[in-house]
Amino acid sequence: MITTLVCDDHRMVCDAIGKTLGLDSEISPVLTYDGRSCIEVARKRKPDVAVIDLKLGDESGLDVIRKIRSTSPSTKAILLTAFGSDASYVRAYELGAAAYLDKVGTSVDLVRTVKDVGRGLRFIDAGDVHEAQQRLDDHGYGVLATLDETDRKILTLVARGSTNAEISEQVFLSLQTVRNRLSNLLAKFGKRNRTELAIFVTPMLEQLL
8 A cells, every 4th residue: 555645735636636546446645735734744654655736835845845855765755736847847856756747637647656656666857857957057047056045035036126225124234235246146147237137037036936
């Protein structure tokens, strides 16, 4: 029997997934509706497979997978999403996830994947990951990875249209320090002004949310 932990913050979706999986005699589903309870159940029960939604309200399914695998390394993770991106695909691979499934797939696909993953198969291809990483690098993700938390927050605020004064208040730095950091960010991303920078980084930041 493949004990399968399911986490989706939409209860109807989670219940439907659980019902679908439960129809197969080889799968025993366990349902959770938020990241915290999912992590706790994984810690206690050490499920064979965990099917985790990418977006769990304000939580990231990727963070949930990371925490599950730190307390239950034998649990094999499947990331389920309707918002697939190169960034989340690469990160899922880095975290050791076994599969990355789009919600537009069928219930048959999900059941088959859970059973195959439970038997030790992995469906995130290293070649596809390399191509996804190359696309990310081409669009500035390599630069983003080198930034500290403060610069990332400044970028996010720039993308939201915040003024330097507003950014200064949010990141607890002087106005001049914010100007200096913003100047450095413009240089790193090769942009002439904050408008160009905002347009360039907005889709990048959206993928990482």
